[in-house]
Amino acid sequence: MRILLADDNVRNSQALAEFLQKNHFGTDTVYTGTEIIEYASYEIYDALVIGSALPKMSGLEVVKILRAKKNFVPVLLMSENPSVDEIVEGLDSGADDYIRRPVSFEEFLARIKALTRRKGEFKSSTVSIGNFLLDKNSCEIQNSSGESMKISLKELLILTLLFEFPHQVVKKELIIEKIWGGNSAAEYNNVEVYISFIRKKMEQLNVNARIRTARGIGYSLEEIA
Structure with a gap:
């Protein structure tokens, strides 16, 4: 904390x-x-x-x-x-x-x-940015056409964190701490692998949002104008 x-x-x-x-x-x-x-x-x-x-x-x-x-x-x-x-x-x-x-x-x-x-107690189980929607209950991502795709638990946790702070860079260290735990041996490349998985699924759904890389720092979830 x-x-x-x-x-x-x-x-x-x-x-x-x-x-x-x-x-x-x-x-x-x-x-x-x-x-x-x-x-x-x-x-x-x-x-x-x-x-x-x-x-x-x-x-x-x-x-x-x-x-x-x-x-x-x-x-x-x-x-x-x-x-x-x-x-x-x-x-x-x-x-x-x-x-x-x-x-x-x-x-x-x-x-x-x-x-x-x-914190977060009263937040909806679904969150969105642009036409990109995350359903935390069903562990799915969706677009505005209703097309959906299942995601893994790690992908869900990472996306939940990015959705919580849209347009703001979330540091890799914080992602590791929140998702893997402060004493975990997880490294930056663990985060990069899961970010890559999420990006590919977002591309397949053709959503107007992206995960931007702040080189050497972390990632931010942003709507594409």
Whole structure:
């Protein structure tokens, strides 16, 4: 699990980051709203923890920008004594939860676990980009004409990850970690083989989507205009 932590209070931020790392969460730490948007645009996170009173751009403004960019990673906002109106506005703008400061470590950990556990809980079993559809229940890919093709479990897991972050490069390291496990001996060529299998099936279905290679980095699923 990877968390992006953004707080203008350096001491509090360091304490929370150390606590997360002790509890086996990979953690990146930033201090401004623009850094959150930058990091979230090219890194994949399981949750964002954002202080409401960031310099130049508030946590609420950051959430609104992320949601406008179709980034739906779970967000936990931190605020000192937030009013009911502030909490309502934050949740209406796309935040998933609020926590009051000063933060209790036990409550903080429980809320992070709840956020990451709920991630994807209510997502549909079918997802699409362009006329390319993935049916996770039947383990099939389809085109708009209704033609379909069975895929393997590994292909399904890889495509599920790519569909979760469309138009965003998913790093090979993350694919290996999520699909094969962090302690796996799987290598980059394992990923490349399965990507090749998926591409061939997409070509056979003649869908208007592609898996683009970011050389030396990873892959992104994109609609072909």
